[in-house]
Amino acid sequence: MHADFPRIRAAEAALAGQVMRTPFLPAPRLSALTGAHVFVKYENMQVTAAFKERGALNRLLTLDPDERKSGVIAMSAGNHAQAVAYHAARLGISAKIVMPVTTPHVKVAATRGYGAAVVLEGETVAEAQLAAERIGADERRVFIHPYDDLHVLAGQGTIALEMLADQPDLDSLVVPIGGGGLISGMAIAAKSINPAIQVIGVETRLYPAMWAALRAVTVAAGGPTLAEGIAVKNVGALTLPLVRDLVDHIILVDESHLERAVNAYLTLQKTMAEGAGAAGLAAMIAEPDLFRDRKVGLVLSGGNIDPRILSSIMMRELVREERIISIRLDIPDRPGVLGDITSLIGTAGGNILEVSHRRTLLDIPAKGAALDIMLEARDGQHAEQIVELLRSRGYDVERRIAG
Secondary structure, three states, X not given: OOOOHHHHHHHHHHHEOOEOXXXXXXXXXXXXXXXXXXXXXXHHHOOOOEOHHHHHHHHHOOOXXXXXXXXXXXXXXXXXXXXXXXXXXXXXXXXXXXXXXXXXXXXXXXXHHOOOEEEEOOOOHHHHHHHHHHXXXXXXXXXXXXXXXXXXXXXXXXXXXXXXXXXXXXXXXXXXXXXXXXXXXXXXXXXXXXXXXXXXXXXXXXXXXXXXXXXXXXXXXXXXXXXXXXXXXXXXXXXXXXXHXXXXXXXXXXXXXXXXHHHHHHHHOOOOOOOOOOHHHHHHHHOHHHOOOOEEEEEEOEOOOOHHHHHHHHHHHHHHOOOEEEEEEEEEOOOOHHHHHHHHHHXXXXXXXXXXXXXXXXXXXXXXXXEEEXXXXXXXXXXXXXXXXXXXXXXXXXXXXXX
């Protein structure tokens, strides 16, 4: 048993009735997708739609009366901010949150909606932390760190307690890594209950901070990522040794894996996941052989995603699956040709989404035209059947990248 395991058991008692004991359910369609036996912990069902409530509340409950009167400050790209704001308001504690200027508007608005004062400062979480430390010192507020705090770690560790209580024979836990608070707390709990269980972390390839720190190498981190919740350049002083001792492996995932995972949660599980929240499933999509036939517990750690981004992801996945394709046809510019083409597509079961009829392109003859069509098909095979039908009628068809 790990020395910090009793702290997690104490957090379990402290949080009882104050945060949701979220469902941990089998996911047959994700199992079919990945080749493993998948169970999902739905932390997106918390009030603030993320697991961060556990650690934030557990830390707030440790404040003495004077500290409660002084108020708290936190820095976060979103979910920790909302968690501190919500539970501080519920406990009657003044809260101020520093968020990077790049934070999605939906998360800024939600944090303000829970009653906290929001300061937008810094391009990154690291710059926001410096601002939070400065403001906290000036206003004598208690700093609530999002991951490098033993009480926060203990709160997050209660997730693993619940997962193993519901499914004691899990082979693996797959957990997103930002600063390392979630995976550290969960690994302490899981390994204390079952030393043989495999704990696997997931980082985005653009921000491999923990992966690099464990190898003592310097890796350039940065760039726009769907998983802004784990886009961390610096890992915690407390979390690094815990991850080194307790985590079996770290998988780095690409943006395409994150997009596929978000889309899979929505279309297969009918539930909302943000990029960081879907990172565990992204790892299973990226490296399915590591999990094949194993009983795997995933933490759907957050569901706060911008609706515009979600819409874009869904459309991009339709393109990847060739359910939406774009084609270009060089056609003679005479009456009836456009009607013939659209009739052929309709007869074949395709659905035209967009048409652009171009006559002024210099690489098209003066008596010709270029016809760009975006259409919907049942799948890639159906799309190819439509293309071949057009070609069989004498049309020169070029497949293009949709969008």
